[in-house]
Amino acid sequence: MLQNDKKNGFIELGRFLSQFSEKESTMDPSVLQNDLFFEDFENLIQLSQSHNGWYTPENVIFAVQSWATALTEENLEKWLSAYNFDKVKPKTVGLILAGNIPLVGFHDFLSVLISGHNVVIKTSSNDQFLLPFLAKYLIAVEPSFANKISFVEGKLENFDAIIATGSDNTARYFEYYFRDKPSIIRKNRxxxxxxxxxxxxxxxxxxxxxxxxxxxxxxxxxxxxxxxxxxxxxxxxxxxxxxxxxxxxxxxxxxxxxxxxxxxxxxxxxxxxxxxxxxxxxxxxxxxxxxxxxxxxxxxxxxxxxxxxxxxxxxxxxNNLVENSIAFGQTQTPNLWDYADNVDTITFLSTI
Missing domain, CATH: 3.40.309.10 (Aldehyde Dehydrogenase; Chain A, domain 2)
Structure with missing residues (x-):
């Protein structure tokens, strides 16, 4: 699968997500596959709070809009220009995702696929619907993703590397269980x-x-x-x-x-x-x-x-008081190159 095809798939996903807002969602006729996905995603946003009481429509739309803003050609080019994927040999990377906020694991999902790997995902029981829906849209606009994305409900198996997010307690379990695999294990922060x-x-x-x-x-x-x-x-x-x-x-x-x-x-x-x-x-x-x-x-x-x-x-x-601090009001809108725990996920994925 060509790097340009992967990037274009996520750009289209960003355009799809940009249609949804808290005030009024407006269908853009130029967005691909809208006839199949727009109404269903609108309904999923409204139903999210019934799946997880913390996932209000307002907060789900905020997450959606944040990713719509991030997934532009300009942002993806700026992010990916720092890396060379020529020597990456496709592996299967397992993701164990958290569910504390909507789409919290999307950056890992994006990073694995944009690096050229296959992804097998175990979602949190608190967030079982949003990412699978977006994965279906991604496959619809770029069918080459179909063989690169899978979700599992039971035990995560048959993977070459792992990215797992959990509490400090679960992290100890992850570190032991995945001790023989290249891994990023995220703890409480x-x-x-x-x-x-x-x-x-x-x-x-x-x-x-x-x-x-x-x-x-x-x-x-x-x-x-x-x-x-x-x-x-x-x-x-x-x-x-x-x-x-x-x-x-x-x-x-x-x-x-x-x-x-x-x-x-x-x-x-x-x-x-x-x-x-x-x-x-x-x-x-x-x-x-x-x-x-x-x-x-x-x-x-x-x-x-x-x-x-x-x-x-x-x-x-x-207010610029401390080195490497960010401005007020910006914590929930990180850039693509702002990595969780300051661990460069793309560099990790380029070396497994």
Whole structure:
């Protein structure tokens, strides 16, 4: 299968996905295979919350739009220009996917196929429908993919390499079970924001997107704030008040009530605005509906801390306070070349 054919298939998939929006999905007659797929995908988006209560139509469409933005000819060319696939010998790569947010495993799926390999996929029970649907569309617009994509429900077998995503506990199992195979094993990671009190209201509002998108379930969601001693959270709470409607989602509200009760029964000191609790804690992983914070003496000290504990961190948000940080509001829209855990998936796939 030619590299250009693979790339064009994903460009067409991007054009297909670009038709769907939260306000109104509009069919573009120039998009291939719309007569077979447009209405069914529109229905799947609306049904996703019945398959997984966290997959609201709004969040599914956000994920879809993010991939529509990424899968352009310009982006794919920029991403792939750094690699040489001439010496890649097609292997079969197994994927064990997470299901915490919609299409969370799509980048691995894309990377395996664009590298020239075959992919065998075990989806999460929490996300069993979206990726298989997009795979069918991809095959419809580029039939050469048909023999390169398969899904399994039971035990994953007959593969040459593995990319597996799970918790720290499942990662230990993966590392043992797949010890004889080339592998990328992903563990728990969290994202943090470093503030200095000079952030604008617009930046803090954008930080709310980093916190609340996907209900905070993603590894790119900000779950921990580093703030200077004496920091006042008044401006932060004022800015994120626009996200108050999140409390109307039953699953989120249940977590808010439960986690708040646990904190209070443990006599923890909390800041609370009715839909988010803020707790001083050295941990990175806060529960749903809560964000941890920690005071710092200097930005330099935070920088050293984050470097020492980089294996726990997915991304860092700040107003250029910390090296390699990204802008507020950008955590859930990574580029194709922004690799999970800073592990270059394409380089791994080019050397197996």
């Amino acid at each position: 969290n994202s943090v924001a470093v503030l200095n009190g000079k952030e604008t209201k617009e930046q803090l509002l954008a930080l709310g997107e980093d916190i609340f998108r996907y209900f905070g379930l993603g590894c790119r969601n900000v779950s921990k704030l580093f703030v200077p001693k004496g920091y006042s959270f008044d401006a932060f709470f004022e800015a994120i008040f626009d996200y108050q409607d999140i409390i109307h989602y039953e699953k989120y509200a249940n977590n808010y009530d439960y986690n708040k009760a646990v904190f209070l029964m443990s006599n923890f000191k909390l800041l609370d605005n009715g839909f988010l609790t803020i707790k001083e804690d050295v941990s990175y992983a806060s529960p749903i509906s809560s964000v941890f914070y920690e005071y710092y003496d200097s930005i330099a000290a935070v920088q050293i801390r984050l470097q020492l504990e980089q294996e726990k961190i997915q991304c860092i948000v700040s």
